[in-house]
Amino acid sequence: xxxxxxxxxxxxxxxxxxxxxxxxxxxxGEPRLKTNDSAATLGSAFHRAIASAVLADRMDADTIDxxxxxxxxxxxxxxxxxxxxxxxxxxxxxxxxFPEPRVEVEMRGxxxxxxxxxxxxxLSQADREARVLDWKTGWAxxxxxxxxxxxxxxxxxxxxxxxRARTWTVRVREQVADCDVLTWRQADDALRLVAxxxxxxxxxxxxxxxxxxxxxxxxxxxxxxxxxxxxxxGYVVDEVVLPExxxxxxDVVRLVELACERARAGLKALVxxxxxxxxxxxxxxxxxxxxxQHPIVVTPDSMAIVAAECAxxxxxxxxxxxxxxxxxxxxxxxxxxxxxAAAWRQTLARLEEAxxxxxxxxxRLVVRRALPLINQET
Ligand code: SF4
Numbered sequence: 218x219x220x221x222x223x224x225x226x227x228x229x230x231x232x233x234x235x236x237x238x239x240x241x242x243x244x245x246g247e248p249r250l251k252t253n254d255s256a257a258t259l260g261s262a263f264h265r266a267i268a269s270a271v272l273a274d275r276m277d278a279d280t281i282d283x284x285x286x287x288x289x290x291x292x293x294x295x296x297x298x299x300x301x302x303x304x305x306x307x308x309x310x311x312x313x314x315f316p317e318p319r320v321e322v323e324m325r326g327x328x329x330x331x332x333x334x335x336x337x338x339x340l341s342q343a344d345r346e347a348r349v350l351d352w353k354t355g356w357a358x359x360x361x362x363x364x365x366x367x368x369x370x371x372x373x374x375x376x377x378x379x380x381r382a383r384t385w386t387v388r389v390r391e392q393v394a395d396c397d398v399l400t401w402r403q404a405d406d407a408l409r410l411v412a413x414x415x416x417x418x419x420x421x422x423x424x425x426x427x428x429x430x431x432x433x434x435x436x437x438x439x440x441x442x443x444x445x446x447x448x449x450x451g452y453v454v455d456e457v458v459l460p461e462x463x464x465x466x467x468d469v470v471r472l473v474e475l476a477c478e479r480a481r482a483g484l485k486a487l488v489x490x491x492x493x494x495x496x497x498x499x500x501x502x503x504x505x506x507x508x509x510q511h512p513i514v515v516t517p518d519s520m521a522i523v524a525a526e527c528a529x530x531x532x533x534x535x536x537x538x539x540x541x542x543x544x545x546x547x548x549x550x551x552x553x554x555x556x557x558a559a560a561w562r563q564t565l566a567r568l569e570e571a572x573x574x575x576x577x578x579x580x581r582l583v584v585r586r587a588l589p590l591i592n593q594e595t
Pocket of ligand 1: 240422427
């Protein structure tokens with residue numbers, strides 16, 4: 218962001234900057250923290266694939282492969298799961314709101330001393346109304362997206378001379394959409410307030426959103442708050458948290474978790490640089506334990522298999538959350554008594570045979586003896 222006279226920012230930065238204006242005012246030369254590269258890469262690849270699919274009016278494996286290659290995505294099954302889920306949401310619920318959709322539409326405008334830019338993932342016009350869709354591939358607690366989509370709504374109305382905007386923030390993982398309707402006046406008032414807030418260069422507001430802040434490495438407010446948070450948690454025992462303090466305590470817990478996550482990531486990197494096992498002074502070793510899971514990839518094939526196994530109504534799958542536990546419950550609910558486990562095994566076998574089970578690997582840190590007991594001399 219520039220100085221106060223020429224504030225310039227992008228809509229995608231507004232959630233963090235609205236939560237903490239100081240995040241936009243890093244002193245010159247302050248080292249920046251790169252945040253969550255693999256999640257950002259996955260999100261970029263998803264946006265490319267779904268934009269292509271919306272334009273071509275179909276999602277297919279080639280589209281996903283091309284996006285994975287462009288962004289160097291390692292977790293191809295996870296990308297496929299996101300893409301097919303997003304496509305299903307578009308195809309079954311969203312597309313009817315977006316006549317002649319355009320994708321990745323770059324917009325820019327200036328008002329209230331703020332130059333705002335950003336691109337709408339999907340944009341249409343109908344009934345003198347802007348229709349804006351923003352895809353989210355993170356999780357619900359990644360921050361409040363409202364300032365961002367309101368920014369898109371303002372840009373769309375300003376750019377195309379429209380009086381109203383309807384927005385959809387689609388959380389692909391959770392398969393839900395937040396919808397909003399804004400008049401021009403409401404959007405313009407909201408932008409004025411945002412511009413006023415963003416000028417407060419010294420307004421630090423540490424919280425869970427610090428996870429996304431490039432200043433998090435050296436931010437004095439975050440350091441101070443973390444120290445106080447750790448001290449505060451040291452005094453907490455079961456019944457001491459009062460209901461009226463729950464919000465604040467939740468923020469404290471999230472901040473400390475954030476610090477722990479970073480420390481854990483550092484330890485994992487250290488262990489990985491030692492080939493996956495690091496000898497400790499205690500004689501034990503710190504190791505990386507890999508665990509593999511096989512989530513259901515949402516594709517037309519997997520939807521057909523699940524529909525056949527758990528419901529006669531073909532529209533049923535359009536309403537089903539495609540997590541493994543949700544599908545398992547649906548299949549077992551539909552199976553006769555005494556055959557529920559067998560029905561689920563059969564469904565899994567059919568999904569595997571059709572190539573509809575992905576593979577994701579997670580790593581956790583474990584402390585173990587340097588040598589397995591079986592190899593030790595007795
Ligand atoms: S680290 Fe947190 S408190 Fe510090 S500037 Fe960033 S968002 Fe604000």
